[in-house]
Amino acid sequence: MSFADTSAPAEARAAPLPDFEAQFRAPPASGVSLTLRGVVKAFGPRTILRDIDLHIPGGQFVAIVGRSGCGKSTLLRLVGGLDQSTQGQIVFGEGEPRTAGESPVRVMFQEPRLLPWANILANVEIGLGAQRKTKLARERARETLHAIGLEERGAEWPSVLSGGQKQRVALARALVSRPRLLAFDEPLGALDALTRIEMQQFLEKIWLRDRFTALLVTHDVMEALTLADRVLMIENGSITLDLAIDLPRPRRRGSVDLALLEERILKRLLRDETNSPEYAI
């Protein structure tokens, strides 16, 4: 994998070590682009992803839908560096070798995965990696906590939070290092309907502010349509639908445009279910 900073000035790229203070003071770097070339992932004899080619420009919000078990999480884990692909290349930026520094990718999981023995602020600070000890890092963690509306609760244990609040802390942890690509694996799947809509709005707000590249796996087609610039569908290990959603934001959930699109995608998902027998992989 390689990573090139395409938007930052050339001097910053040449510097041997990232200047942490400058990094904090500077406006958030915009999203990094992501390119997959011929990516294959197999678990033993079973090929889950076959020959995926995909380019996502920096700053785009991409949603991935598909039936359960189609390999959405697998794809996300490859992008997040949690697993290695069997074949193919995953490239961040425009293909220049990656400079010193941490991965530009952060992954947010379906479960909050907060450390129960660390208070809320400390959990957010985990997102800062090695630099978490500096004073500025603490400031930044507090700032992020403020952004998610839990500033006063930094000293409390995660166990006292509700499910939605826990997931917000997990989001703060993912955001605090200003990642240039954020991958979400059904982050709102376990939340109740109302909290979920709130979180979707919140996610959109944060994305509009920071403009990272977003890769959202979801089983909720409406969620994909409300948030994403582009919806991908994975079937039988390949991307079988790549749909640009060109609607103004914020999008109204009940709007006709969204409903029509939703129907189209759902039809596709369901037809697939009725037509393809279980044994055909």
Add this chain to the structure above:
Amino acid sequence: MSDTPWIVAAEIAPPVQRARRWLAPPTIGRGLLAWVVPALLLVFWQIASSVGWISDTVLPSPLKVAQAGWTVAKSGALFENVEVSFLRAMAGLVVGGAIGFAFGLANGVSKLSEHLTDSTLQMLRNIPHLSLIPLVILWFGIGEEAKLFLVALGVFFPIYLNTLHGIRTIDPQLLEMGKSYGMTNSMLFMRIILPGAMPSILVGLRFALGIMWLTLIVAETIASQSGIGYMAMQAREFLQVDLVVFSILIYALLGKLADSVARFLETQCLKWHPSFQSGPRA
């Protein structure tokens, strides 16, 4: 020894402190309430002895026991023996606990280490450590080494098993999270593995403290020339039943003290754990 339930799932191990009972006593004096029954028993015991229902050669009255205690305390023998026993217990706990902890960590973290040592240790676990007393006396005589060896061996297994269990049951999702956030191995250990295993380790410590006293009592009674157990055996020789009873009470007190320390450690180390938090859970 092998049927002792040493491993207790950490989730159920902490005392259920806030269990709601239907007949909750009034808040004031709830602490005092616990002492009512022991106090009544003590009074009954005293009366039974004074009236002559219980012979002094079977069980002397509480007052006589207290007098015997006062006598040995004044002579300095009590303090000396308690100190000797206490130091023995601690030495055994530190040695056996440290080795058990080290093996638990190593086998929890490294598959190689586990394959190499775990099955051997599991086999040794089936030997009741007190059954080794004759052998230990042959090896070490009745010196300090014998007691140290037995206590260390006794506390080794609960600490080892619970440390290993604690590490094995750590949520792999948390570990994956840590790795994806760029934690190094030592950070993973300090921030996820160790705190995650802590509830189980402390359960192990509590079991170990119980076994520690038990082992020491037996060892001091059978093979010793100082300590509380020796004091009790001396008293038996001279038919000082009151002093024997007093020695038993001292053991009980020390055991209680050790348990309180373990509980205190639990409340300090596991503040984050929902069972140790006050107030309703979200």
